[in-house]
Amino acid sequence: MRIGLTGGIGSGKSTVAAMLVARGAKLVDTDAIARSIAEPGGAAVRALVTEFGPSILTPEGGMDRARMRELVFSDVQAKKRLEGILHPLIGAECEHQAASAEPGQLVVFDVPLLVESKRWRAIVDRVLVIDASEQTQLERVIARSGWAPDAVRAVISQQAHRTLRRAAADAVIYNEGLGLAELSAHVEGLWERWTVASAR
Numbered sequence: 001m002r003i004g005l006t007g008g009i010g011s012g013k014s015t016v017a018a019m020l021v022a023r024g025a026k027l028v029d030t031d032a033i034a035r036s037i038a039e040p041g042g043a044a045v046r047a048l049v050t051e052f053g054p055s056i057l058t059p060e061g062g063m064d065r066a067r068m069r070e071l072v073f074s075d076v077q078a079k080k081r082l083e084g085i086l087h088p089l090i091g092a093e094c095e096h097q098a099a100s101a102e103p104g105q106l107v108v109f110d111v112p113l114l115v116e117s118k119r120w121r122a123i124v125d126r127v128l129v130i131d132a133s134e135q136t137q138l139e140r141v142i143a144r145s146g147w148a149p150d151a152v153r154a155v156i157s158q159q160a161h162r163t164l165r166r167a168a169a170d171a172v173i174y175n176e177g178l179g180l181a182e183l184s185a186h187v188e189g190l191w192e193r194w195t196v197a198s199a200r
């Protein structure tokens with residue numbers, strides 16, 4: 001069975017993904033794939049330079065992520081151009097990684113934009129949404145990554161609204177005011193439900 005794991009920035013997707021992996025799932029992480037293909041020598045670098053010019057590179061020859069973040073979260077067209085280059089390559093690598101799952105192994109696709117784009121929804125059997133308030137998202141990303149509050153708000157404003165995400169969910173974990181042990185207990189419940197369902 002293929003599970004699509006999604007949620008807004010800082011909602012707790014990676015934390016839940018790690019809990020699912022600890023129980024035996026195979027993880028396909030689209031943020032990690034996006035990062036690797038834009039590193040020096042990565043599959044997307046040439047197309048990025050053609051589209052955005054050489055100033056988008058670091059001295060080492062990979063995409064300058066902070067610069068690109070500033071550009072795309074203040075310019076919707078630039079975001080579309082970036083996604084037009086990266087998403088097909090991410091999609092191909094997702095399938096490549098999923099193909100190495102063991103027979104019967106639960107495959108978890110961590111996809112921030114699962115609800116925003118039909119491409120991703122089509123490749124999974126179930127959707128698990130990690131939900132948290134915008135205030136909590138903001139606090140977590142500032143604590144984790146040291147971003148300025150406005151930078152986090154800019155990303156949130158470009159993502160689907162929580163209501164839309166929840167409406168697309170087969171299961172929702174409300175990751176707010178939960179300790180990690182409680183979060184893990186929610187993950188355990190879903191794990192049991194889905195491993196039983198996929199064994200049928």
Ligand SMILES: CC(C)(COP(=O)(O)OP(=O)(O)OC[C@H]1O[C@@H](n2cnc3c(N)ncnc32)[C@H](O)[C@@H]1O)[C@@H](O)C(=O)NCCC(=O)NCCS
Pocket residue numbers: 008009010030031034065066068069072079082083086090111112113155158159
């Ligand atoms: C914009 C970029 C350069 C910012 O890089 P940076 O290292 O600062 O952030 P990172 O990659 O860790 O992303 C942090 C979070 O931003 C959000 N985010 C990333 N890309 C997007 C996007 N296209 N639209 C909305 N939110 C996004 C996600 O919640 C993600 O978890 C980078 O995220 C990127 O290349 N995005 C395009 C690829 C993409 O769409 N990835 C999403 C998975 S399909």
Ligand SMILES: Nc1ncnc2c1ncn2[C@@H]1O[C@H](COP(=O)(O)OP(=O)(O)OP(=O)(O)O)[C@@H](O)[C@H]1O
Pocket residue numbers: 007008009010011012013014015016031112140141144175176178179180183
């Ligand atoms: N229930 C929780 N209790 C305490 N800390 C938490 C909890 N859930 C998540 N966190 C912390 O919040 C931060 C954001 O979580 P995480 O990185 O899992 O979010 P994400 O949805 O994967 O973010 P992004 O969209 O940026 O990739 C991390 O530092 C994580 O350790």
